[in-house]
Amino acid sequence: IQALAREWVDTYRAANPGDPGYTSGIEDLTSEHGARLRKRIDYLFLVQSPGQPVSIERVRRILDHPSHTEHGWQWASDHVGLLVELDLGSRR
Numbered sequence: 023i024q025a026l027a028r029e030w031v032d033t034y035r036a037a038n039p040g041d042p043g044y045t046s047g048i049e050d051l052t053s054e055h056g057a058r059l060r061k062r063i064d065y066l067f068l069v070q071s072p073g074q075p076v077s078i079e080r081v082r083r084i085l086d087h088p089s090h091t092e093h094g095w096q097w098a099s100d101h102v103g104l105l106v107e108l109d110l111g112s113r114r
Contacts, residue, residue: 023065030067033106037081045083045104051097055088059102066106079107 027035034043047060070076086102088095 026067030069033066033068033078034081037078046101048097048100052095054095064101064104066104075111077109079109081106
């Protein structure tokens with residue numbers, strides 16, 4: 023990951039400097055709402071192409087908390103999702 027980050031843009035880090043960006047660590051998908059994410063193992067990288075400006079508008083975690091069901095709490099996955107919004111500029 024460190025080698026990739028030298029050549030590509032880590033979108034989460036660029037949009038959220040100082041936030042650890044944890045995306046994993048849920049050991050039990052029925053953990054309650056206060057369960058903590060403890061690891062960052064999911065990334066979305068951006069490769070900039072010369073002459074094609076792209077800027078990162080926003081990056082956020084999604085599905086980062088469980089839903090309450092009739093049987094208790096349920097996480098969608100042991101990883102949370104990352105949603106990246108990009109500005110592709112004017113494309114011709």
